[in-house]
Amino acid sequence: MTRHYSVLGVGLGPFNLSAAALLAPHTQTISSLFVEQKPRFAWHPGLLLDDAKMQTSYLKDMVTAVDPTSPYTFINYLVKTKKFYPFTARGEQTVSRLEFSDYMAWVAHQLPNTQFDTPVVNITPHGSGFAVNTPHGQLTCDHLILGTGTQPFMPECAEPFVGEQVFHASELALRQPDLRGKNVVIVGGGQTGADVFQHLFDGEFGKVAHIDWISRRPNLQGLDENPFTDQYFMPDYAEQFHGLDPKVKHTQLAQQKLASDGITENCLQGLYQRLYHDKYVRRSPSWWRLLPGQTLTGMQSHPSGYQLTTTATLTGDSATVDADVVILCTGFSRALPQCLDTLRDCLELDDKDRPNVNAHYRVKMREGYAQALYMMNVGTHCHGIIEPQLSLAAWRAATIINAISGTPLYDIAHHHGLLDWTLAASTSSTAKMQKVAGW
Ligand SMILES: Cc1cc2nc3c(=O)[nH]c(=O)nc-3n(C[C@H](O)[C@H](O)[C@H](O)COP(=O)(O)OP(=O)(O)OC[C@H]3O[C@@H](n4cnc5c(N)ncnc54)[C@H](O)[C@@H]3O)c2cc1C
Structure with missing residues (x-):
């Protein structure tokens, strides 16, 4: 039997998990289901190396940034799993990826709107929404959120x-x-x-x-973690970045590489100390x-x-x-997931086969298709270096949910960071106009 939902999510990595957690309190008005192919929640399980640390604060969890009163906060996880006080005594700013993964699994397996062991085989347009086919049957929806990650x-x-x-x-x-x-x-x-x-x-x-x-x-290049670099990971920067000319975006991304793609100071120190000890104190053979x-x-x-x-x-x-x-250790790439093959002809893709995602993460469809498809983690070409990162996970999910519901279910109006990007962005549009005018 086909089940119909207002919102269907495909994939349950951190990004769709955030959307599921924020939609969970609204299931009476917006029915939702998020399906995942794995039997249990698992966050890059092959890289959950013992004691590898998070690059982002545990406060940037699935919900806190937009709903600190949610039962699905990292702090509530600490309380409910009876480790709040031991946690506070650790004297560390960061948490291990293992612990953050355990937190996300704790969220995923208590939500009423998640379903595991459900690989999505293909997706097709269905009336004004979509039909999503899985080995367990067909699901239909008005709005689809794709969070299938990278390869x-x-x-x-x-x-x-x-x-x-x-x-x-x-x-x-x-x-x-x-x-x-x-x-x-x-x-x-x-x-x-x-x-x-x-x-x-x-x-x-x-x-x-x-x-x-x-x-x-x-x-060995360190992660650029200074407080001003952190301003790139805030909603106001993501919003102004989205409006930039694609060529400008490209140069900005190259300049910002180490803000997201360097090695943490902690890790570099640990490495250096090990190597120094091995070479100069133990004098180990090479x-x-x-x-x-x-x-x-x-x-x-x-x-x-x-x-x-x-x-x-x-x-x-x-x-x-x-x-x-x-x-x-050569990173991850983004190709459209296989389950979208059957929807490919409906999407407006750029010359690199990438979807065009608007400020609310809605994918631009070809003329004649008005279905509401939202995609997260499609690449840095739309929203910048923040795209594959957890910092704005809750804000991004709330942006999508507000767009779907047509009402501000979550207050995502934000305080601006310490840097005022507006002038920088407007200078760039002036430069663009000058270029077009041949000045
Ligand atoms: C090792 C590692 C450490 C990281 N650490 C940090 C960090 O500290 N801070 C930070 O901000 N970012 C970090 N990142 C970046 C980012 O947070 C992660 O890549 C994050 O997992 C992206 O989430 P996602 O939901 O887009 O995708 P994923 O986590 O990849 O999840 C996608 C899910 O979709 C499922 N799926 C795919 N296709 C289908 C289908 N057809 N049907 C059903 N399910 C499907 C997959 O099984 C998977 O579970 C890290 C990345 C890696 C690789």
């Missing part, structure tokens, strides 16, 4: 070798590989590369023989190398493992590195 990115040259010994870091904790006595190459110099290096160094998967850590970046400024450009297999070719950014010189195991 692991593999460098092209590594793709033919992906398997038991060559894999993406997103599978590491799930595989629990036995790395005893192995020569391991880690590819990718961001936070994940650092977390993986640290865990291998500490022998979490057995005492490795040798680790080479290859990074295209010129050095068993690890950090290799910045090296891009992986080729890969071959040989009888006893793999040979990776790297190209130096500064000189263009090539070098080779041997490996028994290769762990790709």
Whole structure:
């Protein structure tokens, strides 16, 4: 039997979980269901490495920013799981990803509007809404919120070798590989590369023989976390960014890379102290190398493992590195999820096959289609570096819910940050006009 909902959500990562938690108190007026293919809530389970830390404050949880009185706050999780006082005595600003994941699972499994073990196979237009097909039957809705996340990115040259010994870091904790006595190459110099290096160094998967850590970046680069950088992660910046010219957005994003894509100070300090102790105090024979400024450009297999070719950014010189195991910490990419294949012809996509998302996260449809599809985490091209990040999860979900309900169910009017972006944005439109006018 087909069940009909006002709002259906596909995927239950943090972003749709926030929408589910904020819609839960309104189920009498806005019926909703959020379906997830996994049997239980799991947040990047292959990367839930022991003690890896969150890059964002636990106050930026699923609901607090727009509804601090919700039962689904991180603080309420601490109270209800009887660890509020021990938590406050930790003397730490950040929480581990394991603990934040446990909090999100606690939310997900008590909500009345979530359903697990329900992969969405395809979605088609259905009257003024959508039909969503799952192996358990069809669901229909007036509004659809897609929160299906990203896909692991593999460098092209590594793709033919992906398997038991060559894999993406997103599978590491799930595989629990036995790395005893192995020569391991880690590819990718961001936070994940650092977390993986640290865990291998500490022998979490057995005492490795040798680790080479290859990074295209010129050095181990820290996360830009100063309070003014943090202004990029606030609603007023996201709103003004959305209105910028696409070319301006592109240059802004390049400048802001380390605000979202660097390694935390804590992690860098921990790494440095380990390496200093190993090299200068214990005087261990060399068993690890950090290799910045090296891009992986080729890969071959040989009888006893793999040979990776790297190209130096500064000189263009090539070098080779041997490996028994290769762990790709090469990030995530965004392609339209497969379940949207049947809806593709209705979407207005740009030349890079990306959807165009308006200020309320509604996807622009082709002429003749008026269905209300909302998408989160579609890429930084619309709302900027904040898009794949948790900072605005609750605000973004509330923005969508307000747009769907047509009333301000949540007060998302916000105080402006300390920086006034309005002039910067208007200068950019003047520049755009000047360019158009040929000045
Ligand atoms: C290791 C790691 C650490 C991070 N740490 C931080 C941090 O500290 N702070 C921060 O701000 N950001 C962090 N991020 C970035 C961001 O918060 C996460 O990537 C976040 O998980 C994005 O949420 P999402 O809901 O878009 O997608 P996801 O978490 O990827 O969830 C998508 C869900 O959709 C489901 N799904 C997909 N297709 C279907 C389908 N057809 N049918 C049903 N279900 C489907 C998937 O199974 C999945 O559960 C981190 C990212 C990673 C990879």
